[in-house]
Amino acid sequence: GESVGLHLPTLSVQEGDNSIINCAYSNSASDYFIWYKQESGKGPQFIIDIRSNMDKRQGQRVTVLLNKTVKHLSLQIAATQPGDSAVYFCAENIAFRGYSTLTFGKGTMLLVSP
Amino acid sequence: DGGITQSPKYLFRKEGQNVTLSCEQNLNHDAMYWYRQDPGQGLRLIYYSQIVNDFQKGDIAEGYSVSREKKESFPLTVTSAQKNPTAFYLCASSVKVNYGYTFGSGTRLTVV
Numbered sequence: 001g002e003s004v005g006l007h008l009p010t011l012s013v014q015e016g017d018n019s020i021i022n023c024a025y026s027n028s029a030s031d032y033f034i035w036y037k038q039e040s041g042k043g044p045q046f047i048i049d050i051r052s053n054m055d056k057r058q059g060q061r062v063t064v065l066l067n068k069t070v071k072h073l074s075l076q077i078a079a080t081q082p083g084d085s086a087v088y089f090c091a092e093n094i095a096f097r098g099y100s101t102l103t104f105g106k107g108t109m110l111l112v113s114p
Numbered sequence: 115d116g117g118i119t120q121s122p123k124y125l126f127r128k129e130g131q132n133v134t135l136s137c138e139q140n141l142n143h144d145a146m147y148w149y150r151q152d153p154g155q156g157l158r159l160i161y162y163s164q165i166v167n168d169f170q171k172g173d174i175a176e177g178y179s180v181s182r183e184k185k186e187s188f189p190l191t192v193t194s195a196q197k198n199p200t201a202f203y204l205c206a207s208s209v210k211v212n213y214g215y216t217f218g219s220g221t222r223l224t225v226v
Binding site: 008034036041042043044045046049089101102103104105106107 | 120147149154155156157158159162172204206214215216217218219220222
């Protein structure tokens with residue numbers, strides 16, 4: 001099927017390496033951030049989230065870092081595995097006409113070689 | 115199992131036809147969303163609904179319409195006014211504002 005990864009920034013790593021995926025967000029008023037993983041032809045899956053009152057949050061093999069000063073978010077994946085190969089999106093929560101919705105970045109493709 | 119179901123998985127439309135994409139959730143989520151995904155462009159918000167019988171336009175609502183008559187259902191109609199409808203459409207829901215979304219598996223629409 002058609003790839004959602006065409007023309008995306010790509011990070012290529014070897015199995016077992018640590019991966020770092022970066023994201024710059026746009027709105028200094030954003031108060032909630034999420035990382036999603038999307039495999040080809042599937043819907044995005046939630047990985048980890050962080051609120052703006054934190055600068056670091058850890059999950060299983062994943063860590064999200066938030067730097068509000070420079071509006072930067074990163075996702076660290078420890079001991080990357082071939083099953084981690086996918087497109088990764090960051091999303092920020094932005095208020096819009098009194099409601100809040102998530103705005104997504106364009107994504108980064110992670111390729112893990114055995 | 116609780117989840118969000120989109121149907122059909124693949125849909126083909128002739129130019130000038132309206133088509134409706136289905137989205138159903140049994141998660142008891144209040145909010146539902148429709149996104150469009152094109153290669154290399156991430157996800158763009160079409161419409162969203164925070165409660166039944168209420169919905170709001172997103173960034174790219176032109177050529178689309180929605181309804182929210184039931185909490186569980188948020189169908190999207192792609193009308194003939196949408197000039198470039200070929201894309202991957204994703205439906206999502208969330209328990210409330212400012213929480214993460216659960217996504218469906220998507221519908222790939224192709225205009226032939």
